[in-house]
Amino acid sequence: MTPAAARLQAILDLFTATEAERRPVDAVTSAWLRGRRDIGDEDRGTILDTLYDLLRHRARLTWWLEKFGREANARNQFLAWLVLAERRPAEEIKRLLGEEPQDGSLLNKLHGHTIEHPEMPEAVLLECPAWAEPSLRARFGDRFAPEMNALLTPPPFDLRVNPIKATREGALKQLAKLGLPAEPTPLAPHGIRLAEKFALSRLPALKTGEVEIQDEGSQLVAQLVDAQPGDRVVDFCAGAGGKTLAMAAQMNNKGRIIACDVNEGRLKRCSERVRNAGMHNVETKLLGSESDKWVKRKKLGFDRVLIDAPCSGTGTWRRNPDTRWRDEGGLEHLTALQSRILASAARLVKEGGRLVYATCSMLPEENEAQVEAFLKAFPAFKLVPLAEVAPDLPQTGDYLSLTPAQHDTDGFFAAVMTRTPA
Structure with missing residues (x-):
């Protein structure tokens, strides 16, 4: 052959x-x-x-x-x-x-x-599955075609510099020496964007924990949590810990982050990455479900709670094109789960504390509708407009709403809420 x-x-x-x-x-x-x-x-x-x-x-x-x-x-x-x-x-x-x-x-x-x-048909030309088409058309209106076209392009290759171990300037110099053209990301303060793909084995900084692979949009979601040194923080759906690591670095390795998930394998990967990054303020917690008894025992105990909710992943179709054809369980199942997670995890937020609900979806049912329903059901929380918490980020209304076509990031949604004093 x-x-x-x-x-x-x-x-x-x-x-x-x-x-x-x-x-x-x-x-x-x-x-x-x-x-x-x-x-x-x-x-x-x-x-x-x-x-x-x-x-x-x-x-x-x-x-x-x-x-x-x-x-x-x-x-x-x-x-x-x-x-x-x-x-x-x-x-x-x-x-x-x-x-x-x-x-x-x-x-x-x-x-x-x-x-x-x-x-x-237009949906075929744009590779938009039938299960998502109505919601995406409602979300984007006249921008439906350009937004869908952007999802058919290869994504950029973004890194996040770990400030505990390195600087962005130093990482850029290392990449230049390796012959890998790169530049700072336009929005994330610790982000680097590579001009081309490369074999990961070429970058020793990945093995030493000096940099992590993380889309700029994901970095910005972690930034919205605004975790400070000494804070008590929960990453409720931590997965493999990308946002956990970003928040731990924001806290300068001080305070405490509890990375929770229902999947033991993902938490194991999170622990490995935490050790590699040199973080000492993170511990993992395996939950039996979103309503695990641990949540009730720890209610009102945390300054910051991030919910990076399981979702349809429509915002990651550039990166994961196979997922657009996997409507496993249906959107109704996902939105019901998101609602339960949000209601449960909110119990952990102390008075005056911050709750951030985020998805990598661009569907209104998983984003704005979830937040609006939660605020109606839980009047102790109020929405904090994006302009108040992050005036330097793209102003997309009260919520952070990033798309590949407009911001060259994965599609991300995030809402910032706070528990008002009793």
Whole structure:
């Protein structure tokens, strides 16, 4: 097998694996690549770039296959991609990838076409799934198309400098020495944006905890918490701890952060990152559910509570294009869970303390509607307008509302609330 043929077969094998499994694509690709140490960095980059291109064109590829009465399986989607996007001749594809029954007929039917067609519905052209389309149209109105188009572009590669161990200036100099063009992020004070992708093994600072991979929007959400040295803070849905680490650094390693989650594996990863970053003010807490008895025991005990709620992830579709086709459990299930989490975690906030509710979603049902319902049900809390707490951030109304098209970050929402004195 030639190198070109091996590369194509590897792409097809990985794409087939991602289609067959229900795990997130990044987890599938990591496991798949770990088992193939013989694939070099350059080929890995090509394989992953092509995989993500396939995922970003899934609706359009499926439309073409349905037009010609073909199943939208991984092989057929890949064949369609090679013809429609890469413009490869049928004979070249068959020579490099081999030929199975019906391949030739499909390749011939696709020949001469491009990946977009005038008859495609707008939602197909924009890769917007039916379950999210009504809400996103309501959210963006006339900006629906440009916002959806922005979600089809590869995301920037952002880092956050850990000020406990390094400075942004020093990190930029290190990147320059490594031949990795970078610049400060426009909004986040400790952020760095890389001009191009690179093999993570090239950056020792990732291993030493001097920098972390974190989208600028995520950094800004952590900044809104405004955790101060000596504060008692809860990161209620901490996951692997990206925002936990950012807040711990804000606190200059003083005070106490409790990183909570219902997933033991995520908390284990959080603990590893905390140690690597040199943070001593973080502990983890495994919860049985959002209404764990620990919450009741610790009520009114914290200065700051961040809820980075589980959500549809519509704001991360640039980064995780597979998730737009995973409506697992439905939006109603998610919004009900968000409501329960918000009501439960709010008990932890002391009088005068700050509650920040955030998602990486751009759907009103998960964002503004959740906050408005919570404030109506819990009059002890009031909304603090964004201009009062963060006048230097993009002013998007009372809430922080970031989008890829307008701010070149992932889509993030955050609301700042405070518990008023009794």
